Amino acid sequence: MKYEAVIGLEVHAQLLTGSKLFCGCSTKFGSDPNTQVCPVCLGMPGVLPVLNRKAVEFAVKMALAVNCRINPRSIFARKNYFYPDLPKGYQISQYSEPLAEHGHLDIDADGTKKIGITRIHMEEDAGKLLHGEGPEDENFSFVDPNRTGVPLIEIVSEPEMRSSDEAQAYLRAMRDILVYLEICSGNMEEGSFRCDANVSVRPVGAEKLGTKAELKNMNSFKFVKEAIDYEIQRQIDVVEGGGKVVQETRLFDASKGVTASMRSKEEAHDYRYFPEPDLLPLMVENELVEKLRGALPELPRQKRERFISEYGIPSYDAGVLTSSKGLADYYESVVKATNEPKVSSNWVMGEVLRLLKEDSRDVKDCPVTPQSLAGLIKSVKDGVVSGTGAKEVFEEMYRTGKSASEIIKAKGLVQISNEDELSKVIAEIIKANPENLERYKAGKTQLMGFFVGEAMKATKGKANPQVINKLLKEKLG
Numbered sequence: 001m002k003y004e005a006v007i008g009l010e011v012h013a014q015l016l017t018g019s020k021l022f023c024g025c026s027t028k029f030g031s032d033p034n035t036q037v038c039p040v041c042l043g044m045p046g047v048l049p050v051l052n053r054k055a056v057e058f059a060v061k062m063a064l065a066v067n068c069r070i071n072p073r074s075i076f077a078r079k080n081y082f083y084p085d086l087p088k089g090y091q092i093s094q095y096s097e098p099l100a101e102h103g104h105l106d107i108d109a110d111g112t113k114k115i116g117i118t119r120i121h122m123e124e125d126a127g128k129l130l131h132g133e134g135p136e137d138e139n140f141s142f143v144d145p146n147r148t149g150v151p152l153i154e155i156v157s158e159p160e161m162r163s164s165d166e167a168q169a170y171l172r173a174m175r176d177i178l179v180y181l182e183i184c185s186g187n188m189e190e191g192s193f194r195c196d197a198n199v200s201v202r203p204v205g206a207e208k209l210g211t212k213a214e215l216k217n218m219n220s221f222k223f224v225k226e227a228i229d230y231e232i233q234r235q236i237d238v239v240e241g242g243g244k245v246v247q248e249t250r251l252f253d254a255s256k257g258v259t260a261s262m263r264s265k266e267e268a269h270d271y272r273y274f275p276e277p278d279l280l281p282l283m284v285e286n287e288l289v290e291k292l293r294g295a296l297p298e299l300p301r302q303k304r305e306r307f308i309s310e311y312g313i314p315s316y317d318a319g320v321l322t323s324s325k326g327l328a329d330y331y332e333s334v335v336k337a338t339n340e341p342k343v344s345s346n347w348v349m350g351e352v353l354r355l356l357k358e359d360s361r362d363v364k365d366c367p368v369t370p371q372s373l374a375g376l377i378k379s380v381k382d383g384v385v386s387g388t389g390a391k392e393v394f395e396e397m398y399r400t401g402k403s404a405s406e407i408i409k410a411k412g413l414v415q416i417s418n419e420d421e422l423s424k425v426i427a428e429i430i431k432a433n434p435e436n437l438e439r440y441k442a443g444k445t446q447l448m449g450f451f452v453g454e455a456m457k458a459t460k461g462k463a464n465p466q467v468i469n470k471l472l473k474e475k476l477g
C-alpha cells in the first residue's frame with residue numbers, strides 16, 4: 001500500500017521588541033542569568049501584567065503579511081501547567097479567540113502551493129533550564145528566567161504539507177517574511193525561530209487523518225527535514241507491522257537522526273485554559289490595522305518575482321539576491337549605477353558573497369559600497385582592467401577600503417586597450433614567427449591562438465584580448 005504524509009507546523013517566533021510582553025524587562029539575548037527579571041515576569045503575587053503595544057503591532061504585521069484576518073477583539077488566556085522554568089505556573093497565551101485567523105502562505109513545491117494558516121496568536125515565552133554537565137554540577141539543573149515573558153507569536157498551519165521538502169519550504173518562506181518585516185531575528189540556534197511538526201501518515205486517497213505525533217527539538221532546517229523523514233518512515237513501519245501509531249510528543253535526537261517518545265501528548269483540556277483575569281480583551285482598531293497594512297514592505301516573494309521581471313535575471317539569481325533584504329538592496333544599488341543586471345548579479349553572488357561568507361559578515365558591513373563595486377564593473381566594461389584583474393582588485397578593495405582606480409594603478413593592472421600600442425606588439429610577434437605566419441596563411445587558422453598567447457605574454461597579460469583578437473584578424477587576413 002502507498003502512504004502519504006500529512007504535516008502541519010507550529011512556528012514560534014520571538015518578536016524583536018526591546019522589552020518583554022507584560023513588563024519592562026529587557027529581552028536582550030545572552031545576558032548573565034537572572035539579570036533581566038522583575039516581580040511581574042517572576043510571577044510574584046499581587047503583580048499585574050501590562051501589554052506591550054509594540055508586540056501587538058509586530059504580531060499584526062506578520063498576520064497581514066500572511067493574509068490573515070485580524071480579529072478586532074481577542075482574548076488572553078491562562079494555559080496552566082507546571083514546569084520549573086515557568087514561575088507563575090501558567091503561561092499567558094491566547095486560545096479560543098486568537099489575534100488572527102484564516103491566512104495562507106505560498107511556497108515553492110513543484111510550482112506554487114498555497115498552505116493555509118489556521119491562526120496566529122500571541123503568548124509569552126517560558127524561561128530556560130540549564131542542566132549541569134561538569135563534574136561539580138552534573139546533578140543539578142539551573143533556572144534562568146531572563147527569557148520568561150519574552151513576546152512570541154505562534155503561527156499554526158493547516159495540515160497541508162505532504163513532504164519534508166514542503167515543510168522546509170514553508171519554514172524558509174515564513175522565516176524570510178519575519179526577517180523582512182524586521183520583527184524577528186529568525187535565528188534558530190538562539191531559539192528565536194522554533195518549530196514543532198505534527199506528522200501523521202494515511203493510505204493515499206484516504207480522507208481520514210491518521211494519528212499524529214508531535215515532533216520537537218529541531219533547531220535547524222536540516223534537522224526539521226531529517227526528523228520528519230524519519231518520523232514518516234517510522235509511522236509507515238508501525239502501520240505496516242500491524243501496529244497503531246500513538247498520539248505523543250517525540251524529541252528529535254540530531255546525533256542519532258531519530259525521534260524518540262518524550263511523553264504522551266497533552267490534550268487541550270489538560271491545560272485548563274481560562275480567560276486571563278488580569279488583562280482586558282485585546283481590541284485592535286481597524287485604523288491601526290490599515291496603517292500597518294499600508295506600511296508593509298515588499299515581501300521576499302514579491303521582490304523575487306519583481307527581480308525576474310524587472311531585471312531579466314534567472315530565477316536562481318533572484319532567489320539568492322532576495323535571500324535577505326540587505327543583499328537585495330545592495331544588488332539594486334549596484335544595478336542602478338551600472339545598468340547591467342546580470343553582470344551585477346554575477347559580482348554580488350560571486351565575489352561579494354564569497355568574501356562576506358569567509359568573514360561571516362553581514363552585507364550591511366561590506367567594506368565595498370555598491371557604488372564602488374559599480375565603479376569596478378564599469379572599469380571592466382570600459383576595458384580599463386581585465387575580468388580576471390578585476391577580481392584581484394575587488395579583493396583588495398574589500399581588504400583595504402581603497403577605490404578601484406587607486407588599486408588598478410598601484411598594482412599595474414591597467415589593461416592595454418590602445419590600438420596603436422598593441423599594433424606594435426603584434427607587428428613584432430609576427431616578425432619573430434615567420435614560420436607560423438606561413439602556416440597560418442596556408443590554412444592552419446588555429447594558430448590564431450598561438451599569436452594571441454604571444455601577445456598576452458609580451459604584455460604580461462595586460463593586453464585587452466578583444467582588441468588583440470581584432471587586430472590580429474586584420475593583420476593576418
Ligand SMILES: [Zn+2]
Pocket residue numbers: 020023024025036037038039040041042149
Ligand atoms: Zn520583568
